[in-house]
Amino acid sequence: MEDGELLRRIAAKDLGAFKILVDRFQSRVLGLCSRLLSHPQNAEDVAQDVFFQVYKSSGTFRHDCRISTWIYRIAVNRCRNFNRDNRKFGRWGELPRGLENEDGSGRGFVAPDGDDPAAAWSLNETRELIRKAVASLPEKQKAMLILHKFEGRSYKEIAEIMGISVASVESRLHRAKLNLQEKLAPLFPDVCRGRKF
Amino acid sequence: MLPCFRMSVGAASFDPNPVSKGIEMKKDKSGKSRACAFIRSHLVSIAEKDTTGATFPGVQDHLDSCPECGSLVQQFSMAWENPAPLADAQPSPSFFPRLIERIEAEEELRPGQRGVLTIAWRVLRPVAAATVFLGGILAGYEMGKAGKTLPALKEPFADRLVDSFKNIPGGSVADFYVNRQNSTKEDLE
Numbered sequence: 001m002e003d004g005e006l007l008r009r010i011a012a013k014d015l016g017a018f019k020i021l022v023d024r025f026q027s028r029v030l031g032l033c034s035r036l037l038s039h040p041q042n043a044e045d046v047a048q049d050v051f052f053q054v055y056k057s058s059g060t061f062r063h064d065c066r067i068s069t070w071i072y073r074i075a076v077n078r079c080r081n082f083n084r085d086n087r088k089f090g091r092w093g094e095l096p097r098g099l100e101n102e103d104g105s106g107r108g109f110v111a112p113d114g115d116d117p118a119a120a121w122s123l124n125e126t127r128e129l130i131r132k133a134v135a136s137l138p139e140k141q142k143a144m145l146i147l148h149k150f151e152g153r154s155y156k157e158i159a160e161i162m163g164i165s166v167a168s169v170e171s172r173l174h175r176a177k178l179n180l181q182e183k184l185a186p187l188f189p190d191v192c193r194g195r196k197f
Numbered sequence: 198m199l200p201c202f203r204m205s206v207g208a209a210s211f212d213p214n215p216v217s218k219g220i221e222m223k224k225d226k227s228g229k230s231r232a233c234a235f236i237r238s239h240l241v242s243i244a245e246k247d248t249t250g251a252t253f254p255g256v257q258d259h260l261d262s263c264p265e266c267g268s269l270v271q272q273f274s275m276a277w278e279n280p281a282p283l284a285d286a287q288p289s290p291s292f293f294p295r296l297i298e299r300i301e302a303e304e305e306l307r308p309g310q311r312g313v314l315t316i317a318w319r320v321l322r323p324v325a326a327a328t329v330f331l332g333g334i335l336a337g338y339e340m341g342k343a344g345k346t347l348p349a350l351k352e353p354f355a356d357r358l359v360d361s362f363k364n365i366p367g368g369s370v371a372d373f374y375v376n377r378q379n380s381t382k383e384d385l386e
Contacts, residue, residue, distance in 0.1 A: 013304075015297065022293055031286040044288050048296050055300055126276035150280050177241050185238040188269060 003067035011059040022051055025068065028151075029075050035146045036079035038135065039086060046082050050075045065160045072153070073161045076143050083139060133183040141176035148173055232259045236266045244274040 001020065009017035029050050033043040053074050061070060134142055140162070147153040147161060155173075159166045236243065236259065243256060260267045365371045 015300075019293060022296065026288055026292065027286045030288050034286070044292060047288065048292065048299070051296055052299055052303075056303075123272060123276055126272050127280060130273075130276055130280065149277075177245075181239055181241045184240055188237050188240070188273075 004063060007058050007061055007067060010055060011061075018051075018055055021054070025071055026051070028068075029071060032072065032075050032146070032151060033079055035131075035134075035150055036076065036083075036143060038083045042082065042086075046078050047075070049078050053078070066157075069157055069160045072147070072151075072157075073163075076147070076161055080139050080143065129184065129187045133180055133187060136183055137176060137179055141172065141179060144169065144173055145176045145180065233263060233266050236260070236263075236270060240270065240273045241277065243270055244277040 001017070003021070003024075006017045006021045006024075010021060026047065030043055030047045033046045033050070034040045037043055037046060050071065054071060057074075061067075134145055137145065144158060144162065147158050148155070153161070155166045155169045158173075159169045162169070164172075232255075236256065260270055362375065365375060
């Protein structure tokens with residue numbers, strides 16, 4: 001069943017159709033929320049808010065963009081609101097280093113595998129540094145970078161999700177990457193400082 | 198010994214196409230590596246460009262000659278191109294049942310209470326505000342026409358305030374503060 005047809009049925013209070021829609025998008029929405037939220041352990045609650053909003057607003061969707069874009073837009077807005085409301089509790093990126101989350105579960109990380117565990121751990125640490133640097137970016141830059149880099153959304157889709165022009169997406173993404181570079185530089189050990197040849 | 202160079206551009210003004218700006222690697226007088234610092238502060242740009250081609254000739258030369266930077270860029274590029282997959286992107290089994298519970302709770306409220314009350318509140322709120330506003334204007338106009346004024350207070354506020362100081366119970370906290378204030382005033386005089 002197509003997304004548009006699903007949404008029409010949901011607007012008619014068809015919970016079976018809603019279940020299909022949730023099954024189709026839940027992992028993507030949850031993944032996006034996990035990356036966008038300052039407190040990823042709340043991703044499931046925010047994802048539930050997203051689907052609740054989808055259910056409530058299914059009748060008002062104008063079908064002027066893809067359903068996935070619309071759901072992503074709701075998710076991004078919800079995450080931004082959540083981060084804004086919970087800013088007083090500190091940013092996730094400022095937590096002590098380590099691969100555990102606040103609950104110590106290590107949720108969200110993949111254990112190293114392969115022939116060289118040390119190299120895999122090192123790669124995971126680098127990923128962790130990148131993730132922390134991204135988490136410390138301003139909300140809009142963070143959302144844009146995550147949508148483009150980690151979620152693989154095109155400039156056009158990001159423009160629709162964020163409600164801005166494609167040119168703005170390009171320039172803001174460029175700014176986000178420059179900003180990220182500045183934040184990343186001090187995170188990596190200065191292995192070569194003072195090295196003489 | 199491997200040669201080490203420094204780049205002649207600032208970290209903040211990195212250009213994705215350094216050839217066009219004539220960026221070149223020069224030997225540092227002290228022999229220390231500034232190119233390494235440059236590499237570290239441009240990891241994203243370097244990871245996103247083809248460092249093996251002609252786009253970054255200076256950078257690639259340095260990466261070939263500096264094993265630390267080469268390793269760092271290689272590792273960063275791998276992490277950048279393959280960000281950590283979320284191992285737990287599936288929600289808990291109670292995700293959908295809880296969602297349905299929430300929707301059903303909303304639906305129960307909607308027809309009887311929430312629907313009617315919400316609509317009534319939305320309609321009546323501006324009506325009530327407009328009524329109060331227009332009523333005030335009309336009352337003021339009528340009073341002005343009849344030459345009436347607002348009833349004056351029997352006793353001016355300042356007088357009542359001064360009187361209230363006379364009735365402060367002795368030994369109370371207020372009494373203590375008033376006495377202290379008076380003694381300070383007398384000392385000054």
